[in-house]
Amino acid sequence: MIRRSIWIGILAGLGSFGEALGQAPTLTITSSNIASDVTLDLNTFNAPCLLSVAPYIRVRATANFSPVAVPLSKVKINVVSVDGVNLLGAGTEQPLATSDATVYSALAGLLGSNGTANIRYRIPASEMTNYAWSAGTNTTDLILTTPGSTLCLGSTTFTRTLSLVIQPFLTVPATTNLTLTVNNLNYFRTTTISGSQNIVATTTVAHGIRLKTGAATFIFSNGYSGATDPLTNVNKVQAQITGQSAISLSTGFQDLSPSGGFAVVTGNSKTSQVGFSITPANLKANFVKKGTYTANLGYEAFDARVSPTLSAVPLSPTLVVDVADMGEIAVNNAAVNVNFNTTAAYINGAAVEMPGHLTVSKTTAYSVTVKANGPSLTNGANALPIGILSIGPATGQTGVNTITLSETAQKIIDGAAPEIDRSVGLKFSVPAAKVPQLMSKPAGDYSVTLTYTLTAP
Numbered sequence: 001m002i003r004r005s006i007w008i009g010i011l012a013g014l015g016s017f018g019e020a021l022g023q024a025p026t027l028t029i030t031s032s033n034i035a036s037d038v039t040l041d042l043n044t045f046n047a048p049c050l051l052s053v054a055p056y057i058r059v060r061a062t063a064n065f066s067p068v069a070v071p072l073s074k075v076k077i078n079v080v081s082v083d084g085v086n087l088l089g090a091g092t093e094q095p096l097a098t099s100d101a102t103v104y105s106a107l108a109g110l111l112g113s114n115g116t117a118n119i120r121y122r123i124p125a126s127e128m129t130n131y132a133w134s135a136g137t138n139t140t141d142l143i144l145t146t147p148g149s150t151l152c153l154g155s156t157t158f159t160r161t162l163s164l165v166i167q168p169f170l171t172v173p174a175t176t177n178l179t180l181t182v183n184n185l186n187y188f189r190t191t192t193i194s195g196s197q198n199i200v201a202t203t204t205v206a207h208g209i210r211l212k213t214g215a216a217t218f219i220f221s222n223g224y225s226g227a228t229d230p231l232t233n234v235n236k237v238q239a240q241i242t243g244q245s246a247i248s249l250s251t252g253f254q255d256l257s258p259s260g261g262f263a264v265v266t267g268n269s270k271t272s273q274v275g276f277s278i279t280p281a282n283l284k285a286n287f288v289k290k291g292t293y294t295a296n297l298g299y300e301a302f303d304a305r306v307s308p309t310l311s312a313v314p315l316s317p318t319l320v321v322d323v324a325d326m327g328e329i330a331v332n333n334a335a336v337n338v339n340f341n342t343t344a345a346y347i348n349g350a351a352v353e354m355p356g357h358l359t360v361s362k363t364t365a366y367s368v369t370v371k372a373n374g375p376s377l378t379n380g381a382n383a384l385p386i387g388i389l390s391i392g393p394a395t396g397q398t399g400v401n402t403i404t405l406s407e408t409a410q411k412i413i414d415g416a417a418p419e420i421d422r423s424v425g426l427k428f429s430v431p432a433a434k435v436p437q438l439m440s441k442p443a444g445d446y447s448v449t450l451t452y453t454l455t456a457p
Contacts (some may be wrong), residue, residue: 025121025142026163027075029133031171034202034268038123041080044160045144046116049152055082057104057117058145061096065138065164072096072140074127075162079104081118093122096162100145117146121162132264135168135204170203172301172313178276179320185328185361188284188420194277197317201262201301202269208261208304209272210253211239214296218321223291224364234295236282237319242273253300261304276319288418290363293321327362329454336428338389340438351429353394358424362454366416368424369409369453377446384446388434394425405450415457 025042049055057079061072078093080086082104094101103119140162148156178197187193201207213234220229240246241256262270278287287293299315302308336357338350360368370391376383391412392402403410413424430438 024161024163025119026165027121027123028165028167029123029128029204030167031169031202033128034133034204035129036125038128040121041118042121043116044119045146045158047146047148047156047158049147049156055104055106055147056102056145057119058100058102059094059096060100060143061098061162062141062143063098065140068134068136068138070131070133070138070164072098074123074131075164076122076124077101077103078120078122079117080120081116083116084118093120096140096142117144129267132266133166133204133268134264135166137166138164166204168205168303168310170201170205170207170301170303170310170313172199172201172315175199175299175315175317177318177320179322180276180278181322181324182283182287183324183326185326185420187280188288188361189280192277192279193283194275196273196275199272199274199299199301199315200269201272201313204264204268205308205310206261206263206304207270208255208257208302209241209274210255210257210300210302211247211249211274212253212298213249213251214298216251218293218295220289221292221294223289224325226365227289227291230286230289232286232293236278236286237295237321238277240275240277242275249295253298257304261302278321284420287321287323288363288420290323290325290418293323295319323363325364327364327366327454328360329368329452330359331357331452332359333357338428338430340430340435346435346438347432349430349432349435351427353425353427355394355425356423357394357426358452360413360416360422360424360454361420362416363418363420365418365457366413367411367455367457368413368416369411369455370403370405371409371451371453372405372407373449373451375407377448379442379444379446382441382444382446384441385437386448388430388437390429390431392427392429394427397425400424400426405448409451409453 023042025040027038027040029038059077064072073095075096076093077096092103094103142160142162144158145155148154175197178195180193180195182193199209216233218232234249237249238246239249244256244258247254297317297319300312302312303310333354336354338352340346340350372386375386377386386405389405390402391405393400399413399416401412403412
């Protein structure tokens with residue numbers, strides 16, 4: 001009994017300087033641990049009575065974190081060792097609260113020198129990703145209670161300020177390039193072509209996204225032989241973050257984000273989808289030539305706080321509009337009738353004009369040929385030579401040659417520039433000089449099939 005009393009007396013004496021040896025805990029959230037466990041093992045206090053019979057440690061917070069009321073329960077507390085001896089799981093991890101929670105208890109103390117309590121402060125990854133951590137320092141006072149006072153029969157409290165330091169940061173990985181592939185003529189007619197890029201920002205501050213281009217016009221390449229640079233202005237393309245106003249691209253920065261930027265979100269990672277689009281009218285007027293149109297984009301993700309402290313993060317992907325080699329020709333009249341049903345027709349010849357007879361689309365320079373699919377216009381056993389028929393431009397039509405019909409393909413359009421849905425009017429005629437070839441033929445309808453072909457120049 002004497003030995004026991006002397007040992008307790010020594011512990012009580014040591015207890016008088018235990019608190020001075022402890023450290024104040026600080027949990028720091030950075031860009032490298034924002035999505036993982038944030039852990040701190042720290043000698044929080046020294047209490048010789050932890051070496052006594054039935055030691056324990058209880059902990060509570062005096063109030064919520066301040067100035068931002070981060071939920072106390074995000075922080076878990078456990079005792080990992082006492083006096084350098086690993087507890088091997090004997091401690092119990094508890095969420096921080098304003099009521100006492102026992103984080104360590106035992107039937108008997110450990111033999112040692114000063115009762116050092118090494119406490120683990122932890123925010124699990126699951127808690128990290130379920131909260132919006134905003135930059136700043138938030139604190140709360142901890143009250144830790146252990147055996148103490150006379151002969152370790154009472155209790156002793158230690159006060160420590162727990163600091164939660166959330167560093168300001170804004171990280172954005174490189175985004176991928178975007179190609180808008182124009183491989184269907186409907187994009188020039190009714191269908192807006194579009195695509196998107198994702199900007200993924202991991203941040204503890206409100207952030208914005210702005211965009212500009214490196215030049216006022218697209219860089220043109222891979223055109224057809226002889227193609228000149230169309231000098232297409234980048235403002236023919238619109239960009240827009242989902243839910244925000246659209247902008248037309250330009251060489252000056254324009255905000256894609258709302259005024260004040262995007263607020264910090266749960267999990268601290270926000271994906272902003274930037275959509276790019278070109279209307280059919282702009283595509284038809286500015287991207288009709290087959291080729292590759294390239295614009296160098298310049299994004300900046302920036303600190304959108306009233307008093308920003310972080311440098312903007314640049315991103316430099318490319319936007320490519322790739323126009324394929326496409327062509328289409330449509331004959332809009334199933335039949336063309338040149339009628340000889342008046343005296344004047346037999347004297348002066350006959351003709352018929354077919355406005356909009358053809359509709360031609362081509363993204364390269366082109367020609368159009370026509371030929372007869374036989375040597376004669378036939379009516380049963382009767383025939384007329386196809387050479388009596390001429391084909392040329394309708395009134396007001398430009399860029400069309402006049403040819404005499406034959407079985408050999410001849411160019412009625414030669415080396416025209418790329419165009420979408422060009423309307424071509426044609427005139428079909430039998431001139432007066434060839435009317436005599438009809439005079440000995442019986443009345444009736446004489447016909448031949450024509451073939452129009454869209455070709456290279």
